[in-house]
Amino acid sequence: MSRGTILMLCGPDYEDLEVWYPKLRLEEAGYRVPLAGMGEAGYRGKHGYPATMDGHVRDFPADRLAGIIAPGGWAPDKLRRDPEVLARVREVHAAGKLVGTICHGPWILISAGIVRGRTLTSTVGIRDDVVNAGATWVDEPCCVDGHLVSARVPKDLPAFAQGMLRVLGAT
Secondary structure (H helix, E strand, O other): OOEEEEEEEOOOOEHHHHHHHHHHHHHOEEEEEEEEEEEEEEEEOOOOOEEOEEEHHHOOHHHHHHHHHHHOOOOOHHHOOOOHHHHHHHHHHHHEEEEEEOOOOOOHHHHHHHOOEEOOOOHHHHHHHHHHHOOOEEEOEEEOOOOOEOOOOOHHHHHOOOOHHHHOOOO
């Protein structure tokens, strides 16, 4: 029996570990974690791992989601240009449901306009983007600010998974 659905955003040149580790960990905890992109049938990660999409972001209404994950790699730079991706992130955030992000994933949250006044972490490479968008940036493996869970890089994935599960009440 599923505890709910958490949408995993995915696009070209996604960071392989940042999609697959949380997806498998959340599935292990009883969640359904479909991969959703911008309309293509699939994508390859930065390290070449293929990902077949379960649908377009528009196929997964926010009211049917327990959360949404914005992983990193180079995919966030493409995903943040899609108005439906941004709308879904805004809707999930407005409902107070889990919004998880790691590495370059906060670019999507920045473009969705949901980081002002929040505290989060990311790869140091986009620290200025996070700060310039009005958030407080911290250098921690995982930062939990209400329903927003963020992490820096792949080595922080265990802490990221623990943070997400804590917010979901699944620990």
